Amino acid sequence: MKSLIVTGGASGLGRAIAKRASQEGFRVGILDVNVDALEETVSTITNSVALVASVTSAEEISAAIAAFGQTPDVWVNNAGIVRFAPLLALSIEDWRSVVEVNLTGTFICSTIVAKAMADRGSGSIVNITSINGISAGTNSGAYGATKSAISLLTQQMSLEWGNLGLRVNSLAPGLIDGGMSEPIYSEPEFRKLRTEKVPLGRLGAEEDIAEAVLFLGSDKASYITGHELVVDGGIINSIIANLPRPSNVDSVGLDEN
Template identity: 50%
Template sequence: MVTGAGNGIGAVIVKHAVKEGYRVAAWDVDEDAARAVAQDVGDACVPVRVDVADEESVRAAVDALPQPPALLVNNAGVVRFGPLLELPAADWRLAVDVNLTGTFLVARAVAERMIAAGGGSIVNIASVNGLAAAPNAGAYTASKAGIIMLTEQMALEWAAGGVRVNAVAPGLIDAGMSDAIYADPEVRRLRSARVPMNRLGSAADVADAVLFLASAKAGYVTGQTLAVDGGITRSALNAMPRPQSVDSVGVAPGTDPVGDGGPG
């Protein structure tokens, strides 16, 4: 199962999963978008209209599954950016309802069936915005940070039932909800230059990480968040000024070799 499967990262995850041999239930609130993905993929994909923030919609879709899924990818999400002082409460609620509550409702309904069948894998799509605040990110950062902690809680509670739960935190990804950002070539250039790997990520990068966490190669991995970000969440000091004189190897002549721990 892949939620938010109608476009962007979700659609690419569906395609990669089918290539790996999965039959995929492609969930999306936009049924036409889900159907287009299924037509592109073929008979191994079944489109289903589901509102992940509506518990009845989720329960009905899970009950309709012919068997417990081996893999659930909670990808459905919305963006509501803006300064917190100006953010409408309705936008806050929508982001939290879809991103965080939707992840909870779908995962819980699926985990019940997975546990009864002996286990499975759940991968929740978080964001680097859940690891670090960003300017005017509104409710998005809070909802994605919530997904990261919810992932840990699910992993703790469901491990004994054979269910592994992990998260993927995409960084600057040139896909889906970021299309409007990267439509400006100068913004694309500047943002690419800030990534240590000197490029934007792709939806395929995220899909590969998801399928790794779902695979037997990650069979002893649960409760973890894998940042797929080209190193950007570890690059804060890259922007700090630093004199070249401290970058040489060893101690400068005439200096005390006993220092205070290094220049940092």
């Protein structure tokens, strides 16, 4: 039986990834710092194990893998936090906590599990980034910087660990109806405004992300590594479409013919 560990799995996208993995027949380790949410989530997902640990602690991550009892086939770095503030108002403390959980946490977990995967000669790591790591967003400077850095770290890991039998990819969700974005989309006005911007005409579901994570983690993606899969209904490629053009401007430049 294949196995998967997802960090930050007690809620939101991580919980959806754990649920989908369980449905696919994986034994699932759900790792989180939020003990109450973790217990509740594990109680609803078949063949899952609660792993209480912070991604910021190498000792806790090593202990969690030991408690799981096997090196997982797939590791998903999903735990993440956001602190919204313009850069000039962002405290160093908030900057550090976002960098620590999102970026350093991904480094700690990946390097620990990669050593164990390398001993076995196979494994797949999926890092959850964000379209905010591709394009700057409102008051999200610390968050976006960490997500962009995780994309590059993904490339670096794929470069260094390919010959150990490991694949490492990242997945950038767009506007997702759930998880940390719940407070945004529970406001009808913002929900409508944002939904209208998505070329596919809807917000992403947590299950859209879970399905794509399982694909990247699986043997179906056996020749894909160092890649960032954007799962966003097309919004990141539609920025210019949001800039109106006068209707009488239908062509520019001289016609020489």
